[in-house]
Amino acid sequence: MRDYAKAAPKMWHGKTMKALRKHPEGLIVAMYLMTSPSSNMLGLFAQPILYMAYETGLGEEGARKGLQHCIEAGYCSYDEESEFVWVHEMASYQVAPELKATDLRCKGIQKDYESLPENPFLLKFFERYAAAFHLSKARGMEGAYEGPCKPHRSQEQEQEQEQEQEKEQEQDSSSSLRSEEGSAKSPSRSSGRKKSEQSTLTTYLATCREAGVKPLPKDHAIRRWADDAGISEEMLQVAWVAFRERYTEDTQYLAKRYKDWPATFANSVKDRWFSLWFTTDTGEVQWTSTGLQRKVVLDARHAEQQAQQEVADASA
Incomplete structure (x- = not known):
């Protein structure tokens, strides 16, 4: 049992807590999960509903009702079989929103994470906090597996x-x-x-269009590197879109100037700047939830463009 838990006053003004105001049972369960005797700083722990019902005084029906409200508000996820709960943002409140790679707490978090019993939320937790806490070893798919040789950046x-x-x-x-x-x-x-x-990426892309050449040449070394690493062409395309959007749409990066933009993109692929994929213990490269989401958006854009082209062709 933890000696204390942090509950910042500003949490009451957050979107999730505002949504739970309409449901008193939900508010009670939310605060209980944050301070439960079974909880840990990761927000990922075993929490039997019977304990919740007794310690909150809500009874089993009230506890289940409050828990459901929390789930619907996006506050947490719960698995009946393992009785594990994951309070999605609890680690950012109890530890910090983000730590430097040199912070010794990163090793402690990795150790605590590795010691958790099997549950359905291990991989999702890793994907959510790997970059923030520099986690290097993920769990949750066919047992434990090693993440990239370098921590998420x-x-x-x-x-x-x-x-x-x-x-x-x-x-x-x-x-x-x-x-x-x-x-x-x-x-x-x-x-x-x-x-x-x-030049900026915007200028580089314009120069490529005028010259009629691809921004990333077909014979660029990163393509062979990606193929050897098991990164598919589709993954490389999604990575390029994420890279292009950062340097042409994000105001923080718009003014960035480089001599060799393909080389900069190659670095982003090798070091997984955008956390789009991970490698299992069998060496298979698979999408992360972030990568899959970007892929879905890109597929939707392609489908829309194709539909518009078909309409244009039909009316020509």
């Missing part, structure tokens, strides 16, 4: 890698300039040359 880590890549490209540009024009050139001319060689 947080946004901060991705930005650090991007900065390193920028420095490398600057160094390459400076070296090239010195070899062509000599080391006597002034810094101002060097920086001007470097700036002209780099």
Whole structure:
């Protein structure tokens, strides 16, 4: 039993708690799950309904009714057979929304996660918190399996890698300039040359369209790497869409400039920036829930485009 649990006052203004205001039993069950004697900081634990009924004073019927309201509000998931509950955002409240990779709590969370009994929510928990807590080993599909050789990258880590890549490209540009024009050139001319060689993704895509070439060449090394790694062409396409949307639609990344955009995309695939897939213990690469969701959206877009094209052809 935990000595204490955190319940932030601001939670009452959250979307989920607002939805539960209409259902008093739901509010009681929600607070009970957050502070239950059976709970843990992960929010993933065994919680028999009979205990819930007795300790809340709701009785079995009231406890089941309140639990159902919590499930419908998206507060938690519950499995009758294993009697396990997963309070979806509890770990972010009890631990932190996100930890740095050097935080020792990451190892503790991984250890606690690995020690949990089998239940249906192990894989979903991993997918939800792998990036936030730098988890490296997932469970929940044909027993335990190892995640990627590198932990999921947080946004901060991705930005650090991007900065390193920028420095490398600057160094390459400076070296090239010195070899062509000599080391006597002034810094101002060097920086001007470097700036002209780099571009935003929007500019790069426009240049490719004008030249009639693919942004990612068919013979690019990342295609062979992905094939060797078991990453399908469809997965690579979804990864490219996620990559393109980040650097052409997200205001945080719009101004990013690189000399070699295909190489930057290759890094995003190798380091799984978007957490679109995972590798099982048998070496099979499968979609994560995030990847599957993106795939469904992309398939829907393709279907819509195809339908519009058929209408246009029919009316031509």
